[in-house]
Amino acid sequence: MTLLGDTSRPGGVTFAFTERTGGVSKAPYASLNLGSRCGDDPACVAENRARALAALDAEKSLVEPRQVHGDHVVVVDSSAPEALAAARAQAQAGADAIVCTVPGVPVLLCFADCVPVVLIAPGAFAVVHSGWRGTLARISAKAAAVLAEEAACETTDICAYVGPHASAADYEVSAELLATFEDEFGTIVHTAETERNLDLSAAIRCALTRVGLDSARILDACPSTVSNTDRFYSYRAEGGICGRHAAIAYL
Structure with a gap:
């Protein structure tokens, strides 16, 4: 298993972007599939998640949202059983970003081309799923604003880590969608690879800097x-x- 990320705990947070090797799932999900809604054997997914959490020395009581390509942000601010159950229920109702200020509660979001973003503040973090719809809705920037409020810090205190995703060179979209992104974020989202290649990461960086993050x-x-x-x-x-x-x- 390979983990991309930072285990030096910036802001007291351990985080990682996983790769696909080191698990027990069979093709076409081979091998470290962590997604519970893509058709894989649930027992394999459970074992894969246990391995990933163990590699990070994390607790097993996950908070995992049902990702809906929207811009809803759920806050986890208590580890009391009732409060944590309520946060999990909100996440399962549909969310694409989780802000957490509670030690010992790991948060997991899944990806297969969309953009993972981990935001780190002193003593708090957010994990964000940003596909093209979420990117247009500026979900990373919204999560950063919520994180700053929950952590009682400025957005300038936040660090952002963008994980593996479909890069501009590999992401050709319709002319209409590209034009929509250019109207929202400017020509920085358009790469010269083809006439219609879209740079989601550039749009996310633009949205984050507009709410105060240092580039x-x-x-x-x-x-x-x-x-x-x-x-x-x-x-x-x-x-x-x-x-x-x-x-x-x-945390």
Whole structure:
């Protein structure tokens, strides 16, 4: 199993972007599939998640949202059983970002081309799922604003880590969608690879800096999922049938 991320605990947070190797799932989900809604054997998913959490020395009581490509943010601010159960219920009702200020509660979101974003504040974090719809809705920026409020800090205190996703070179979209993104974020979202390649990461960086994050504290050094299916799952490259890698974080 390979984990991309930072285990040095910036802000007291451990986080990682997983890869697809080191698990027990069989093809087409081989092997460290962490997604529970893609058709894999639930027992395999459970074992894979146990391995990923153990690698991070994290607790097993996950908070995991039902991701709906929206912009709803759920806050986990108490580990009391009733409060944690309520937060989990809100997440399962549909959310694409979790803000957590509670020690010992790991958060997991799944991906297979969409953009994972982990936001770190002193003593708090957010994990964000940003597909093209969520990116247009500026979900990362909304999560950053909520995180700053919950952590009682400024957005300038937040660091952002962008995980593996379909990079601009591998992400061709319709002319209409590209035009919509250019209207919202400017021409920085358009790469010269083709006439219609979209850079979601550039749009996310733009949204984050507009709410006050320092561009130097937004890090994106991960390879493209589409052209690295030996390491990551790619819905686009694998015809829509594949597992899911994850972004995991906890205090």
